[in-house]
Amino acid sequence: MLAAKIVAMCHTTKTTISSIDSNKLNLILNKIQKELPNCENSIKLTIQLLLDASKGDWSKINILEQIPDKAECFAILASILIERREFDILSSLCSIIQPKQKFYQHPILWNPFLNFLEEFNNTNQCKELLELFMEQIVSLGKTITSEEFKCIQTALSYYKDWKVEEATISKETLECSICKEKLPEQKPLDNEQFLKLRDAFREHLQDGLSNRISGENTANQRFYKTLDNLIIQTKSLKNSKPLIVDGLNLARGVYRHERFPYFNKIIVEMIEKKFFPILIISKTPFTYFYQNKLQKLPNVKLFGIEKEFKSKSEINRKYSTQDDLFAINSALYLGPNTHLLSNDNFVDHIGSSHFLPEIAPLFKIWRETRCISFIPEETGEEKFLKLPNPFYAQIQGDALRGYHIFVKDKTDDKLNHVKEELVYCIRTK
Known part of the structure; x- marks a missing residue:
């Protein structure tokens, strides 16, 4: 100034x-x-x-x-x-x-x-x-x-x-379609970094619930017991790809019958991509129709936050972003191979003053390597599904080799919803 x-x-x-x-x-x-x-x-x-x-x-x-x-x-x-x-x-x-x-x-x-x-x-x-x-x-x-x-x-x-x-960048070879240069691989967090991130988010969730929601300790125990049961039922999480699903956002806020084919299509596709076990988390209760249909799918479990905490008004009034924290904590709790399917970019969480400065870059790497994005279209019911990039998707290069620029916009002026990125190759003629 x-x-x-x-x-x-x-x-x-x-x-x-x-x-x-x-x-x-x-x-x-x-x-x-x-x-x-x-x-x-x-x-x-x-x-x-x-x-x-x-x-x-x-x-x-x-x-x-x-x-x-x-x-x-x-x-x-x-x-x-x-x-x-x-x-x-x-x-x-x-x-x-x-x-x-x-x-x-x-x-x-x-x-x-x-x-x-x-x-x-x-x-x-x-x-x-x-x-x-x-x-x-x-x-x-x-x-x-x-x-x-x-x-x-x-x-x-x-x-x-x-x-x-x-x-375009090939997800198989990591090569640019224009210059044929191979982009650097996007590396996930190492074990020490992952544990630091996991502990920070678990503490954030517990602090957020403490003294705000009645019976939080008992409900919290039920939450982690649900996750422990997933681990017990799976012989080795090291050889699997667990998946946490942001259920309510995938259903666009209401578990209506007409939304189920879209919802089911994405879950089935995740099963076909060898993701298991799958835990679908929702702030509001699943309807009987959804619950009955989803529980018939192999290795799919449900967790309703309001049902477990029995306090809808307190959750909405005092900790409105709690379902996001449950989703993130679930993914981190199940280990470094776990992915999270959501249309949320979670920038409101990582910008929180609850975290030390070194947590933000760790969360960014985890999000880039473990978050699967979807954005339901307003019409046509076509899915918008994007797996993490295996290549380093940030602006890079130099004057000698040229540059690769990644362009990513928000959609519908919503802070957390992001469109598919575009890639531009800049080279001397």
Whole structure:
């Protein structure tokens, strides 16, 4: 916010960022200190960094890491360096900033960046700047949205030697259909990581139930006894693929007769794919029709949360996401080979303050390697089923080999529902 405030003041005095002089910065410093008296050190660091940059002195660029609003400062400094075509220093700046920044998330940087590409399109300088731009995105190691991909397409369009094509990745060979490069394998959690994740979620579930739902200890014991019975009934979970199913979401909220063919089709397909045993979990009770039909399927068990806890109102009012936690805990309890079938991306859980910071990346890996996604269509009753990718499905590559970009969007503006990702191969012509 400090850097943004400084820039705003520069604009009100019609000062160009790359030509800020010491007198104007000192005036800005005095004004901000009056408004923010408890941020004197941060203000001085920010002012000093911008003042040095305006003079072309980059010797203290490392103090960027000490500035609270370093993302805004990065954007300002990067825009100055682009205007001055000092790409070696820009490269150093990009290597210093943590976390890495997407150029297009900062308008103060994105506009001069595009202006430079337009002015110097198809030149070596254009290519060099684009490589720095892509390095920042790759270093984040994430998927991006289609809106973000449009920004990347716009930037790459200024250098004619880059070619962007939609691709598919073979789940058997892991090869890209365009360049034939074999993508790295997506590795699951090791045993130590898995146990850490399992224990964290079990503690989260128990904390959430404690003192909130009457009789939680007895019901909790019944829940884990259900899981223990699955283990006992299966000779060796090491040689099997247990499956937990988010039952209510698969039934679209109501266990209606007309929904059963769709529901049953997916469960049968999971059985055909050698998943067993299968535990279907639901917050609301299964109807007799569903219960009667499903229990006839081999190795399929049911667990109704409201039935076991006998407290529908308390569950809905005090712990509305409890069914998700039961599903996640079931999958983790049954071991590292267990998969979870759901249309939920569970981002609301992992973003919880209940977890230590190191749990989030573990959960992400587990979700990418063990969660099977489905999204029922509004019409046509066609299933949307996606098994985990065996390959590393994050943006990757470099200027020499090219890039693979994975684009994944939310659907229907729902936070947790995600569409099938698209893959783009970017190569020199």
